[in-house]
Amino acid sequence: MSDPVIAIVGAGPAGLRAAETLALAGLRPVLFDEAERPGGQIYRQPPPGAERPGAAIYGLEAGKAQAVHAILPTLGERIDHRAGTLVWNVFEGRLDTLRAGAFAHQPFDRLILATGAMDRVIPFPGWTTPGVFTLGGAQIALKAQGVSIGRRVAFVGAGPLLPLVAHQYAKAGAEVVAVLDVTPFGAKLRSAAGMLAQPSTLAKGLYYVARNALGRARRASGVRAIRVEGEGRVAALAWTDHKGAEHRVACDAVGASFGLRSESQLADLAGCTFAFDALTRQWAPVRAPDGRSSREDVFLAGDGAGIGGADVAELQGRRVALTVLQDVGRPVDVAEVARLDSALARQAQFRAALEGAYPYPEHLVAAVADDEILCRCEGVTAGALRDVVRHKGAAEVNRVKAFTRIGMGRCQGRVCGHAAAELVALERGCPVEDAGRLRGQPPVKPIPVLGGFS
Amino acid sequence: MSARLAVDVCIIGGGIAGCASAVALRKAGLTAAVLDRGLCGAGASGVNFGGVRQQGRNLHELPLARRSRRIWDSLAAILEQDVEFDVSGHIKLARSEADLAELETYARNARDYGLDLQMLGANRVRSEIPWLGDKVIGASLSPEDGQANPRVVGPAFARLARRLGAEIHEHRRVTAARRTETGFEVEAGDLTVASAWLVNTAGVFGGTVAGWFGEHAPVEALMPNMLVTEPLPYFVSRSIGVCGGDVYLRQTGRGNVIFGGGRGWGDAEIARSRPLADESLGGMSRTLDLVPALTNAQVIRTWTGIDGQTPDRIPVIGHSSTTPQLVHAFGFSGHGFQLGPVMGEIIAELVTQGRTPTPIAPFSIERFAAGGVASSVEAHTHTEH
Numbered sequence: 001m002s003d004p005v006i007a008i009v010g011a012g013p014a015g016l017r018a019a020e021t022l023a024l025a026g027l028r029p030v031l032f033d034e035a036e037r038p039g040g041q042i043y044r045q046p047p048p049g050a051e052r053p054g055a056a057i058y059g060l061e062a063g064k065a066q067a068v069h070a071i072l073p074t075l076g077e078r079i080d081h082r083a084g085t086l087v088w089n090v091f092e093g094r095l096d097t098l099r100a101g102a103f104a105h106q107p108f109d110r111l112i113l114a115t116g117a118m119d120r121v122i123p124f125p126g127w128t129t130p131g132v133f134t135l136g137g138a139q140i141a142l143k144a145q146g147v148s149i150g151r152r153v154a155f156v157g158a159g160p161l162l163p164l165v166a167h168q169y170a171k172a173g174a175e176v177v178a179v180l181d182v183t184p185f186g187a188k189l190r191s192a193a194g195m196l197a198q199p200s201t202l203a204k205g206l207y208y209v210a211r212n213a214l215g216r217a218r219r220a221s222g223v224r225a226i227r228v229e230g231e232g233r234v235a236a237l238a239w240t241d242h243k244g245a246e247h248r249v250a251c252d253a254v255g256a257s258f259g260l261r262s263e264s265q266l267a268d269l270a271g272c273t274f275a276f277d278a279l280t281r282q283w284a285p286v287r288a289p290d291g292r293s294s295r296e297d298v299f300l301a302g303d304g305a306g307i308g309g310a311d312v313a314e315l316q317g318r319r320v321a322l323t324v325l326q327d328v329g330r331p332v333d334v335a336e337v338a339r340l341d342s343a344l345a346r347q348a349q350f351r352a353a354l355e356g357a358y359p360y361p362e363h364l365v366a367a368v369a370d371d372e373i374l375c376r377c378e379g380v381t382a383g384a385l386r387d388v389v390r391h392k393g394a395a396e397v398n399r400v401k402a403f404t405r406i407g408m409g410r411c412q413g414r415v416c417g418h419a420a421a422e423l424v425a426l427e428r429g430c431p432v433e434d435a436g437r438l439r440g441q442p443p444v445k446p447i448p449v450l451g452g453f454s
Numbered sequence: 455m456s457a458r459l460a461v462d463v464c465i466i467g468g469g470i471a472g473c474a475s476a477v478a479l480r481k482a483g484l485t486a487a488v489l490d491r492g493l494c495g496a497g498a499s500g501v502n503f504g505g506v507r508q509q510g511r512n513l514h515e516l517p518l519a520r521r522s523r524r525i526w527d528s529l530a531a532i533l534e535q536d537v538e539f540d541v542s543g544h545i546k547l548a549r550s551e552a553d554l555a556e557l558e559t560y561a562r563n564a565r566d567y568g569l570d571l572q573m574l575g576a577n578r579v580r581s582e583i584p585w586l587g588d589k590v591i592g593a594s595l596s597p598e599d600g601q602a603n604p605r606v607v608g609p610a611f612a613r614l615a616r617r618l619g620a621e622i623h624e625h626r627r628v629t630a631a632r633r634t635e636t637g638f639e640v641e642a643g644d645l646t647v648a649s650a651w652l653v654n655t656a657g658v659f660g661g662t663v664a665g666w667f668g669e670h671a672p673v674e675a676l677m678p679n680m681l682v683t684e685p686l687p688y689f690v691s692r693s694i695g696v697c698g699g700d701v702y703l704r705q706t707g708r709g710n711v712i713f714g715g716g717r718g719w720g721d722a723e724i725a726r727s728r729p730l731a732d733e734s735l736g737g738m739s740r741t742l743d744l745v746p747a748l749t750n751a752q753v754i755r756t757w758t759g760i761d762g763q764t765p766d767r768i769p770v771i772g773h774s775s776t777t778p779q780l781v782h783a784f785g786f787s788g789h790g791f792q793l794g795p796v797m798g799e800i801i802a803e804l805v806t807q808g809r810t811p812t813p814i815a816p817f818s819i820e821r822f823a824a825g826g827v828a829s830s831v832e833a834h835t836h837t838e839h
């Protein structure tokens with residue numbers, strides 16, 4: 001009998017460690033990533049020709065980045081790496097892919113989804129002004145292209161990426177003029193004890209704050225409201241502090257986002273059961289500690305099935321590979337399983353503390369004005385959403401989508417879907433989980449109309 | 455907690471047919487309740503292609519379609535909801551001499567029903583639609599056909615029904631219905647509805663409901679596979695179909711081009727459906743043959759939904775053959791969106807007067823009783839929706 005086909009989507013820390021573990025056990029996994037070079041979000045590599053020293057790109061994580069980047073070169077042909085390949089659909093044992101304008105498909109016996117996360121967005125006045133980026137977007141510009149999003153940059157957010165990206169910008173020589181945290185400082189103090197138990201990648205953001213590496217940047221916590229000013233281009237960031245006083249700083253770019261959300265569309269299309277995770281305030285595919293989903297043929301690792309950060313992603317990648325090996329009847333090192341399980345349990349504790357440090361900024365959602373664009377693909381306002389909730393009985397997001405087109409554009413709600421659910425919940429006065437989640441449809445990202453298929 | 459409800463008419467299925475029925479019955483002064491297993495108008499009625507098309511229908515359907523088309527003109531006013539009804543015209547393309555002959559025959563026959571179709575020669579088609587590929591040799595145009603936004607129509611009928619005093623019960627799956635001495639008893643979870651009349655507008659589930667009353671109506675799940683592009687500059691000025699029905703497209707006011715491509719997957723029992731990748735890619739190829747300008751346009755979503763399809767591709771409409779005061783309207787076989795508005799009026803007529811002026815004899819459920827439908831009817835297969 002031939003070897004089972006194990007497909008992995010995502011060549012970030014989770015997917016790479018899973019691929020490595022399987023390859024070392026003698027299987028040849030097929031590893032897909034739409035990026036040309038492996039690494040995922042945190043360990044994203046510059047394009048060929050734009051390489052810079054690891055320490056300059058990854059800071060304290062340069063060693064980890066190097067180790068993760070070494071996996072594919074070390075294992076060579078033992079991993080079937082399909083770079084630059086978008087997986088746009090999964091259904092009943094088969095992936096549909098697109099690479100360089102060519103469609104193909106890949107049958108699998110087992111599928112590991114390690115699709116990572118993206119920034120969580122909340123609209124605020126001026127959020128669609130050219131020059132406003134997400135924090136992750138700002139970081140990608142820096143890591144992949146070695147460019148800054150502006151000369152004078154202000155950052156605002158809720159989550160460990162905020163101080164981290166601000167620090168990375170300052171170190172790269174950009175002028176960071178403000179670092180505004182929309183969550184209260186008190187929450188961080190309360191959570192500090194839990195976090196000290198387990199230092200981890202995402203915690204280094206806090207470490208940077210402590211190190212005061214940001215020079216003259218204005219810093220504030222508990223920020224109540226933010227507003228980007230400027231016609232056609234960012235000119236300033238204005239905010240209301242925790243006491244109600246108004247501030248303003250001139251800048252030409254803003255990085256703003258509010259935590260992360262899992263890229264779980266493929267898990268949805270695969271038919272995995274989802275559950276609402278109160279800690280990170282989002283729906284995620286149900287994942288057992290050993291990486292199993294609700295489906296026998298689908299496994300989950302990394303931030304794509306609940307936010308845990310890069311170190312957790314690596315651990316989960318290894319762990320899920322062992323589960324798959326066991327399922328396909330290969331020998332598994334039980335001591336290694338135990339070691340990974342206890343490391344993951346420690347991380348989970350830390351993770352809870354970290355989320356506590358950055359509670360979801362509900363006040364920003366409540367403040368979204370009726371004329372604010374919520375879905376920028378389709379140009380639909382928050383007021384249009386509130387109207388159909390109030391007057392047309394739309395009680396959950398799919399109905400809101402049907403009535404208003406929110407989430408029907410290019411991004412299929414990846415950007416606005418989360419805020420839309422929060423707005424529906426506020427309008428109805430119900431828990432956000434009762435506002436539902438947008439059902440996914442293929443393709444997970446746009447695909448071109450091409451001929452040649454009969 | 456279980457609840458009981460008593461109404462004149464209980465309606466199983468809150469698609470466009472069921473909700474329009476509730477509206478018409480309330481206007482006729484009867485009390486009505488709609489039970490839907492999900493949300494009203496979220497089934498086939500809410501996810502279809504949006505074609506408001508008479509051209510190409512089975513001729514038996516034309517009287518219904520003609521009458522429904524008149525309602526479409528004032529639908530937005532009736533529903534107090536913009537339904538994005540756009541009288542773009544529907545053009546059906548011929549790619550062979552046989553296609554042309556088919557179109558000519560159809561146009562002649564349709565005239566008997568008052569449907570005026572214009573035959574266009576190759577040059578006329580080319581001047582009207584210069585971006586069509588070179589495979590088209592003629593066409594038939596139905597100027598008064600068009601398109602609308604399906605996502606809003608069904609729910610708007612449900613809201614109007616509610617405003618008129620109908621009971622709308624969503625997330626209530628009907629699991630049993632039986633004839634009692636005085637009428638019907640319908641069970642939907644913890645809700646029991648007693649009614650004098652029962653209306654079966656359960657879509658793909660309609661055959662099962664009929665079965666509860668000893669009637670046979672074979673209904674299969676039909677899942678047209680749909681694709682939509684990102685908004686493009688406006689160029690598809692008409693709703694377009696072809697002889698054989700394997701290509702159809704339209705462009706929304708927002709600019710998205712919607713086109714069909716084969717069949718998706720679906721499981722009616724759990725009300726789940728999925729578009730299929732190979733079908734979508736095949737649909738792309740066939741559409742590009744006709745519309746090369748779509749090359750490399752970005753498809754942002756594909757989807758499907760579940761309609762009920764009968765062996766002869768026309769619906770079941772009319773009184774039950776076994777059970778007094780039971781009325782059926784299901785199995786619209788992929789083209790019941792256009793007919794939806796008139797179904798309410800017809801069902802209300804059947805309930806309040808026992809008959810309707812619109813000829814519906816061909817849709818009688820009895821046609822399946824003798825053990826099957828003559829396959830000659832099936833020859834008229836048009837897979838466009």
Ligand SMILES: Cc1cc2nc3c(=O)[nH]c(=O)nc-3n(C[C@H](O)[C@H](O)[C@H](O)COP(=O)(O)OP(=O)(O)OC[C@H]3O[C@@H](n4cnc5c(N)ncnc54)[C@H](O)[C@@H]3O)c2cc1C
Nearest residue numbers: 010012013014033034040041042087116118136302303310
């Ligand atoms: C923009 C951004 C910046 C971040 N920066 C940091 C940071 O500096 N420090 C930190 O600790 N954490 C950071 N994070 C958090 C990050 O999610 C984790 O640290 C870590 O990268 C998670 O690893 P992963 O393997 O789960 O997923 P990722 O590293 O995100 O890798 C997922 C991979 O899957 C690929 N993929 C996803 N869907 C598809 C598809 N359909 N087809 C093909 N390929 C697909 C993606 O291209 C990506 O390469 C960042 C997150 C984001 C979104």
Ligand SMILES: Cc1cc2nc3c(=O)[nH]c(=O)nc-3n(C[C@H](O)[C@H](O)[C@H](O)COP(=O)(O)OP(=O)(O)OC[C@H]3O[C@@H](n4cnc5c(N)ncnc54)[C@H](O)[C@@H]3O)c2cc1C
Nearest residue numbers: 467469471491499502503505628657786789790791792839
């Ligand atoms: C993808 C697609 C494209 C189409 N394109 C077109 C087009 O362009 N033009 C056109 O004219 N037609 C088109 N159609 C067909 C059209 O959508 C349907 O014929 C029409 O909507 C049928 O309406 P309905 O009310 O009978 O059914 P539905 O809208 O399916 O309503 C039936 C309702 O019954 C409910 N139900 C089922 N079982 C139960 C139960 N046990 N208890 C309670 N409730 C139950 C369901 O939840 C559903 O809401 C298309 C259909 C699809 C799927």
